[in-house]
Amino acid sequence: MSRQDRAVYDLERRVWHANILLRTRQVEDIELQLADILDSNLQDSDRVKSAAAIDAPPALGKSTVVNNFGRVFHQQRIAEAGEWLDADRDVRHLPVCHVTLTGRLTIKGLHMMILGFYAHPPPPGSCTAPWPVGIWRGRRRNASSGTTPGW
Secondary structure: OOHHHHHHHHHHHHHHHHOOOOOOHHHHHHHHHHHHHHHHOOOOOOOOOOOOOOOOOOOOOHHHHHHHHHHHHHHHHHHHHOOEOOOOOOOEOOOOOOOOOOOOOOHHHHHHHHHHHOOOOOOOOOOOOOOOHHHHOOOOOOOOOOOOOOO
16 A cells, blocks of 8 residues: 555544444434434424433533434435425425533524524624624535535
């Protein structure tokens, strides 16, 4: 193997090992429960919907499992409903919202984080601090290329 080929191989190997998800019984149980919760949320809008919270000590793979589940769910929804929500291809379908929760999160703070993820400006008078300038970067459709980042 040439020196260049070896460098490429080593990089690909490091990336693969850094993103490995072992399919343990616990991972499969969490994914099954999350899938059940999402499937049960297809009910009528007048009923209370289920939610999930995953809590465990650090470094057990909670984020890895949830990110992987979100990625798979995102791909399934795009396959079912399409990549765009309108015929003009102006509104991209983003079925998964990824926000990092802090230890002292309020409902208002959660709403602001979700609005930021979807590049939606906050309602007038909803916050006293200035809205971060770069919060929308990378979320809206790029007018020149017609692309937005995905999973």
